[in-house]
Amino acid sequence: xxxxxxFLIPCVLFSSCDDDANPTIVNNTVNxxxxxxxxxxxxxxxxxxxxxxxxxxxxxxxxLFVFSANGVVTATLNGQVNAxxxxxxQDDGQTELLMNFPNSPALFELNDDWYKVSSNNGVLxxxxxxxxxxxxxx
Numbered sequence: 001x002x003x004x005x006x007f008l009i010p011c012v013l014f015s016s017c018d019d020d021a022n023p024t025i026v027n028n029t030v031n032x033x034x035x036x037x038x039x040x041x042x043x044x045x046x047x048x049x050x051x052x053x054x055x056x057x058x059x060x061x062x063x064l065f066v067f068s069a070n071g072v073v074t075a076t077l078n079g080q081v082n083a084x085x086x087x088x089x090q091d092d093g094q095t096e097l098l099m100n101f102p103n104s105p106a107l108f109e110l111n112d113d114w115y116k117v118s119s120n121n122g123v124l125x126x127x128x129x130x131x132x133x134x135x136x137x138x
Contacts, residue, residue, distance in 0.1 A: 037122055038088065039068065039069055040066075040122070040137050040138070042137060043138045044066075044138065045062075045063070045065065045135065045137075046065070046133065046135055047134045047136040049109075049132065051109055051131045052130075052131065056109065060107075060110070063075040063076065063107075064076045064077075071085055071086060072084070073086045075101065075104070075107055082103070082104040082107055084100050084102065086098060095116040096114065096115055097113070098112070112131075114127065114128050115128060122136060123135070124136075
C-alpha cells in the first residue's frame with residue numbers, strides 16, 4: 001500500500017501543474033531563428049536598457065556580451081570577465097531569453113526572462129513587463 005501511495009502522490013502533484021510553467025527546452029538552447037544572431041562572432045553590446053521607466057543604458061553599454069552555443073554568456077568590461085548562463089527557449093509561442101549572472105552584482109538587473117520583441121539587422125529587442133533590453137552587434 002505504501003508503494004502505491006508513494007507512486008500516486010507525485011503523479012497527482014505533477015498532473016496538477018500548469019503546462020505554462022514548463023517551457024519547451026531542448027539541449028540548453030532551442031534552435032530558433034534568434035540563436036544565430038545572439039551568438040554573434042564579435043559579441044553584442046546593450047544599446048538600450050530601460051528598467052521600471054529608468055534609462056540604465058549607460059551602465060550596461062560598455063560591456064561586451066558574448067553568447068556561446070553551450071549556454072554560457074560572458075560580459076566583459078575593462079578586461080574583467082563576468083561569466084553567466086543563458087537559456088533560449090519557446091514558451092507559449094514566444095521566444096524567451098533567460099540570463100543569470102550569479103556572481104556579478106553589477107549585472108543583477110539582467111537576471112530575468114526577456115521576451116523577444118523583434119530582430120532586425122542584428123539588433124535584438126526584448127521586453128519584460130515594460131522593461132526593455134536591446135542588443136546590437138559590436
